[in-house]
Amino acid sequence: MYDMKFWYQIDNIDDVPSPQLVVYPERVEHNIHEAIAMAGDPGRLRPHIKTNKTPEVVRMMIDAGITKFKFATIEEGTLLAEEKAADVLMAYQPVGPRIGQLAELIISFPSTKFSCVLDHAQAAKKLNEEFARLDLVVDVFIDLNVGMNRTGISPDHAFDLYTFCASLPALNLRGLHAYDGHLRDPDIDKRRVLCDAAFGRVEELADRIVGAGLARPLIVAGGSPSFPVHARRKDVECSPGTFVFWDQGYGEICREQPFLPAALVVTRVLSLPSPGRLCIDMGHKAIAAENEISRRAVFLNAPELKLISQSEEHGIVEVSEGHTYVPGDVFYVLPYHICPTVNLYQQMITVTGHSAKDSWFIEARH
Numbered sequence: 566m567y568d569m570k571f572w573y574q575i576d577n578i579d580d581v582p583s584p585q586l587v588v589y590p591e592r593v594e595h596n597i598h599e600a601i602a603m604a605g606d607p608g609r610l611r612p613h614i615k616t617n618k619t620p621e622v623v624r625m626m627i628d629a630g631i632t633k634f635k636f637a638t639i640e641e642g643t644l645l646a647e648e649k650a651a652d653v654l655m656a657y658q659p660v661g662p663r664i665g666q667l668a669e670l671i672i673s674f675p676s677t678k679f680s681c682v683l684d685h686a687q688a689a690k691k692l693n694e695e696f697a698r699l700d701l702v703v704d705v706f707i708d709l710n711v712g713m714n715r716t717g718i719s720p721d722h723a724f725d726l727y728t729f730c731a732s733l734p735a736l737n738l739r740g741l742h743a744y745d746g747h748l749r750d751p752d753i754d755k756r757r758v759l760c761d762a763a764f765g766r767v768e769e770l771a772d773r774i775v776g777a778g779l780a781r782p783l784i785v786a787g788g789s790p791s792f793p794v795h796a797r798r799k800d801v802e803c804s805p806g807t808f809v810f811w812d813q814g815y816g817e818i819c820r821e822q823p824f825l826p827a828a829l830v831v832t833r834v835l836s837l838p839s840p841g842r843l844c845i846d847m848g849h850k851a852i853a854a855e856n857e858i859s860r861r862a863v864f865l866n867a868p869e870l871k872l873i874s875q876s877e878e879h880g881i882v883e884v885s886e887g888h889t890y891v892p893g894d895v896f897y898v899l900p901y902h903i904c905p906t907v908n909l910y911q912q913m914i915t916v917t918g919h920s921a922k923d924s925w926f927i928e929a930r931h
Contacts, residue, residue, distance in 0.1 A: 573829055573865055573897045576919045583833045583895070584851035586906065586913040588925065592827035593622060593809055597629050599823045600808050603796045607631045611654065611785055613806030614641050616904045618929035619913070622809055623648045635785075635804050639666045640929040646674035654785065655681040656742065656804075658688050658708065658716065664695045671701060680704035682742045684718040689730050696735035705730060706742040706785060709770070711763040713747040720766040724773055731779060740783030743767050744804075749790050753821045760787075760794040789815050793822060812903035813863045814856075828913065829865070830898040830906065835879065840886045843870070847880040847898065853905040863899045870896070 573589070575581060601607050607630035614623060615637050623634070623645060632651040636642045645653045659667050659681050671679050683689050683705050696703050707727050710717030718726055723741075731738045745763050750756040767784060775781050785802045787795040792805040807815055810828040832847035852862055854875060864870040864882075871883040884890065900906040907913070908931065912924045 571866070573826075573916075574919055575831070575916055575921050577921055578831070578895050581831055581914055581921050583831045584847050585831045586828060586910040587831055587916050587921065588810070588828045588913045589916050590621075590625075590827075591917060592825045594625060594629075596808050596811065596824045596827060597626055597631075600792075600805060601629060601631070603793065603823075604803055605796070608633075609796070609802060611635055611652075611802045611804045612809070613637070613656065613788070613804055614645065614929070616806045616907065617809050618644065618907060618927050618931075619925050620644060620648055620928055621925045623650065626809075633802065635806070636929075638929065638931045639663070639670070640931050642667075642670050642679070644929040646670060646677040646679075650677055652678045653680070654706065654742070655679065656708075656744070658682055658684055659692060660688060664692055667703070668696060668699055668701060671703065672699075678704065680706060680739055682706045682708035682716075683730060683736075684708040684710070684716060684726070686726060686729055689726070689733060689736065693733040693735045702735050702737050704737045704739045706740050706783075707738075709741055709743040709767060711743045711745050711766065713744060715744075715746075717742075717744070720770045723770055724777075727770075727774060727782075728777065728779075738779075738782075740785065741767060741771065743784065743786045744788055745786070745791050746788045749818050751818050751820065753793065753819075756790060757794050760791045764795070764798075789822075790819055793819075807904060810903045810907070812901060812906075813899045814860070814901040816899075826899050828900075828903055828907070830862070830900060832880070832896050832898055834890050834892050834894045834896075836892060837890070838881075841884060843882040843884055843888075843890055845880045845882055845896065846878065847872075848875050848878045850877055850909055851880075851906075852898065852900050852909070853902040855905065856901055860901050862901065865897045865899055867896055 611633040613635040634653045635656045708717040748759045789805045789807045795803045811824040811826045832845045836844040874881040912926045915923045
């Protein structure tokens with residue numbers, strides 16, 4: 566038996582090329598069931614599939630009772646429809662050719678209910694015009710900016726947009742969408758206070774909508790850091806995504822959450838270019854590189870290693886001059902940000918019982 570400390574070890578590692586994304590399905594299943602337990606009911610979950618982009622993981626969630634999902638790209642939406650997901654939300658305001666592509670998805674997959682977000686009257690007009698021309702109706706959510714300042718309209722100014730969209734014949738207004746990914750305080754109590762304050766403005770808007778004689782809007786809220794907070798709210802759909810694989814970044818911020826790392830990068834020593842330096846085959850193409858260099862990778866079986874630079878194919882690691890590493894030595898690396906790391910690979914190798922077995926193709930890779 567292996568010590569749990571070495572849960573990631575692969576017995577037939579010589580069969581695994583590098584750099585390579587590997588996934589541990591038993592841990593993925595654990596994470597899915599933990600998310601359902603936190604929400605209290607699979608019907609309260611609307612996971613974002615931008616993390617996994619993989620049919621097998623989507624099927625695992627559907628088999629566990631999850632029927633609603635979020636997606637960002639047309640490739641992800643296609644994957645969900647092909648897997649017969651019942652209800653999927655495009656968490657992206659469709660503009661330009663994306664309007665027609667969304668319409669094509671709706672026509673091609675009539676058994677899947679598609680919806681999208683909107684945050685501007687001009688985008689709503691364009692969407693309405695195209696769908697009316699095609700004699701289609703699309704469900705929409707108003708995207709609210711609750712402080713992240715990436716997309717959305719302020720809840721204080723969203724009422725007029727909401728009522729305007731309600732008047733457009735090709736749009737069926739379903740509710741409100743609020744992503745609060747900027748709330749990342751490691752102290753869950755502080756994070757809860759900030760999350761509640763941001764969500765209070767959403768609730769005020771919902772009450773105003775009801776007061777105007779419209780149906781109470783469905784609210785889709787949050788991501789991974791705020792998931793425990795929104796999971797306690799009644800009648801709110803929660804939208805974590807990273808939970809299926811987890812990563813070092815959220816592991817540090819969200820210590821209160823019960824998820825396990827379930828996807829790693831395998832890398833090997835290529836060269837010993839100088840004393841105190843190793844060259845490994847983990848460059849920018851192998852692991853998400855948007856964070857500064859010290860917050861990209863954790864070497865699980867060699868925690869003393871420090872990644873100090875990367876190029877496309879190579880990574881330079883700092884190590885003590887008395888080390889005994891040689892070319893071909895294997896490192897198991899936990900990414901700080903797993904979502905864009907997954908997008909770098911065409912497939913991931915599954916590891917079950919310490920054995921690398923099958924491959925899952927990342928079909929929605931973009």
